[in-house]
Amino acid sequence: MKKMILQIEKHPSKFLTTISDEVQLRDLKLAKTLIKDMIATLKNADGMGLAAPQIAVNKRIIIVKTGNKYVEMINPEYVPVGDDCGNTISSQEGCLSLPNVHCTVARWNHIRVNYLNSKWDERFLELSGIQSICVQHEIDHLNGVLMID
Numbered sequence: 411m412k413k414m415i416l417q418i419e420k421h422p423s424k425f426l427t428t429i430s431d432e433v434q435l436r437d438l439k440l441a442k443t444l445i446k447d448m449i450a451t452l453k454n455a456d457g458m459g460l461a462a463p464q465i466a467v468n469k470r471i472i473i474v475k476t477g478n479k480y481v482e483m484i485n486p487e488y489v490p491v492g493d494d495c496g497n498t499i500s501s502q503e504g505c506l507s508l509p510n511v512h513c514t515v516a517r518w519n520h521i522r523v524n525y526l527n528s529k530w531d532e533r534f535l536e537l538s539g540i541q542s543i544c545v546q547h548e549i550d551h552l553n554g555v556l557m558i559d
């Protein structure tokens with residue numbers, strides 16, 4: 411199947427301020443196509459992460475770059491792990507939907523994220539630092555939240 415590079419929605423766009431719907435099993439075929447296109451789009455933009463609302467689809471799908479790999483996460487949810495004490499991190503974040511804007515945002519440092527992969531298998535990852543920040547940033551997009559909010 412041919413991959414497509416999709417246009418990235420820029421602020422203000424109604425897709426970026428809408429709460430996205432959970433992906434259902436019956437949507438999986440569509441989701442797989444979307445995931446391929448999202449990975450191609452993220453590679454092309456040389457970004458760290460991409461959420462489906464950024465390509466004008468309000469479904470709970472994100473792509474996160476970890477090392478050289480692109481991990482797709484369907485219906486992702488995270489919880490902080492470890493003691494709350496010291497488990498926050500602030501850094502300057504950027505966003506493909508807000509070109510030339512950088513914001514300092516406080517996040518959890520260590521998280522566990524549960525999600526489904528494109529085979530509908532339950533998976534989880536424990537992440538810290540920049541990858542943890544990236545997952546939290548992308549899940550914010552699924553909730554219609556931008557880093558400027």
Ligand SMILES: [Zn+2]
Pocket residue numbers: 504505506507547551
């Ligand atoms: Zn973003």
